[in-house]
Amino acid sequence: MESLIYNxxxxxxxxxxxxxxxxxxxxxxxxxxxVVPLGCVGGLMVALLGGVPSRWVRWPVMAYVDFFRAxxxxxxxxxxxxxxxxxGIDVPAIAAVVxxxxxxxxxxxxxxxxxxxxxxxYGQTEAARSTGLTKLQALTYVIVPQAVRNVLPDLVSNTxxxxxxxxxxxxxxxxxxxYAANMARSITFNPSPxxxxxxxxxxxxxxxxxxxxxxxxxxxxxxx
Amino acid sequence: xTQWERFVFTFFNQEVIAxxxxxIAKGFVVTIEVAVLVVACGLAxxxxxxxxxxxQLRAVNAAIVAYADVLRAxxxxxxxxxxxxxxxxxxxxxSGFVSTWLTLTLVLSAFAEExxxxxxxxxxKGQWEAARSTGLGFGQALxxxxxxxAVRLTIPPLTxxxxxxxxxxxLGTVVGLGEIIxxxxxxxxxxGNASPLVVGAxxxxxxxxxxxxxxxxIETRFAWRRQ
Numbered sequence: 001m002e003s004l005i006y007n008x009x010x011x012x013x014x015x016x017x018x019x020x021x022x023x024x025x026x027x028x029x030x031x032x033x034x035v036v037p038l039g040c041v042g043g044l045m046v047a048l049l050g051g052v053p054s055r056w057v058r059w060p061v062m063a064y065v066d067f068f069r070a071x072x073x074x075x076x077x078x079x080x081x082x083x084x085x086x087x088g089i090d091v092p093a094i095a096a097v098v099x100x101x102x103x104x105x106x107x108x109x110x111x112x113x114x115x116x117x118x119x120x121x122y123g124q125t126e127a128a129r130s131t132g133l134t135k136l137q138a139l140t141y142v143i144v145p146q147a148v149r150n151v152l153p154d155l156v157s158n159t160x161x162x163x164x165x166x167x168x169x170x171x172x173x174x175x176x177x178x179y180a181a182n183m184a185r186s187i188t189f190n191p192s193p194x195x196x197x198x199x200x201x202x203x204x205x206x207x208x209x210x211x212x213x214x215x216x217x218x219x220x221x222x223x224x
Numbered sequence: 225x226t227q228w229e230r231f232v233f234t235f236f237n238q239e240v241i242a243x244x245x246x247x248i249a250k251g252f253v254v255t256i257e258v259a260v261l262v263v264a265c266g267l268a269x270x271x272x273x274x275x276x277x278x279x280q281l282r283a284v285n286a287a288i289v290a291y292a293d294v295l296r297a298x299x300x301x302x303x304x305x306x307x308x309x310x311x312x313x314x315x316x317x318x319s320g321f322v323s324t325w326l327t328l329t330l331v332l333s334a335f336a337e338e339x340x341x342x343x344x345x346x347x348x349k350g351q352w353e354a355a356r357s358t359g360l361g362f363g364q365a366l367x368x369x370x371x372x373x374a375v376r377l378t379i380p381p382l383t384x385x386x387x388x389x390x391x392x393x394x395l396g397t398v399v400g401l402g403e404i405i406x407x408x409x410x411x412x413x414x415x416g417n418a419s420p421l422v423v424g425a426x427x428x429x430x431x432x433x434x435x436x437x438x439x440x441x442i443e444t445r446f447a448w449r450r451q
Contacts, residue, residue, distance in 0.1 A: 004314050007314055008310060069436050074394040075394050078397075083412075083422070167299035171397075178299070181305075194309070195310070201298055205297035205298075206294075213338075216342070
């Protein structure tokens with residue numbers, strides 16, 4: 001028991017590693033602030049293009065979605081970070097992470113938003129157009145808001161996954177929270193900093209887990 | 225060398241590919257082994273937890289909810305780091321294989337428990353009452369009436385989550401598990417050539433693309449019907 005406390009909940013080591021961990025946490029937050037909005041915008045593009053009548057547009061978009069849903073995000077990161085420089089293009093870690101996550105998350109957000117847009121009846125488009133709105137206005141003011149509301153639990157749930165995904169950036173040496181914790185662990189020979197990082201993730205993400213449970217419950221109720 | 229030849233030499237080098245294909249094939253098998261074990265154990269554990277939860281014992285349920293919440297909020301890589309690098313300090317040393325399997329099994333069981341539980345609660349109360357009134361016991365009603373209906377509703381979310389977890393077998397590379405990407409990066413480092421990474425990427429596509437397409441089909445087949 002004492003060994004467990006000494007190795008996992010060593011307050012002294014956690015305290016000393018804290019400034020380091022907080023800087024890593026700052027990077028994690030920054031990463032989320034870049035990746036989540038980019039992924040949402042990309043996902044919306046994917047969803048809208050996926051609904052275009054022309055198959056020359058629709059099929060490549062579907063292939064894009066399936067491909068990046070099939071590809072493990074860590075493999076994508078390593079591929080961009082370690083593979084692309086062979087082509088003579090220098091890729092900094094942050095760029096590799098942002099590009100890799102954009103490809104991955106836009107595919108996932110795209111699938112969710114497509115389902116959302118499909119869930120809005122075609123009558124809505126017709127009604128919006130008949131009041132004189134242009135196609136773009138109908139999308140922006142009528143279809144997309146309803147679509148987002150219908151799939152809100154899935155969107156929030158995917159956002160949670162994206163935030164958890166940012167821990168992968170540690171593998172390509174981007175100094176985010178897990179990377180900082182791992183450095184502190186190897187300097188102190190004590191896993192407490194990783195435990196501290198785990199607790200920080202928990203404090204950050206547990207409310208989101210609860211929120212998702214609540215949203216899912218509400219949507220479930222509305223359906224009955 | 226022309227630009228094109230240089231490109232082929234760097235990314236599709238037949239000689240390098242031939243040399244490292246066997247080790248990547250070995251990684252392919254390891255990835256499948258871990259994935260199959262994770263899916264079997266994770267789903268089974270999740271199912272058991274959901275069934276236990278339906279007995280509505282307050283302390284037990286609180287523990288299950290806490291377990292599921294923590295594991296769903298934690299990035300799997302953090303958990304894997306704790307298992308592989310942390311536990312040896314208290315005398316529990318696991319191999320990369322066991323650490324990866326254990327971590328992903330725990331995470332999948334947490335998600336599966338929540339999905340099964342949502343399925344069980346979505347079955348209308350009248351089904352319980354009708355089953356019980358025909359003389360079935362609590363366990364019989366659960367197994368023969370409620371559960372079969374619940375499973376149908378859980379299939380699409382469960383498929384998606386299971387696929388997501390099998391893709392995470394790639395995390396094993398961080399703890400030295402010799403799966404596809406681990407073998408590919410090792411080969412890339414030895415050969416100083418990017419071709420093994422390309423082969424590794426192909427291996428993942430071959431492995432997971434059919435699964436994703438299958439999932440798309442299952443999703444439409446078992447989709448929640450709106451009233």
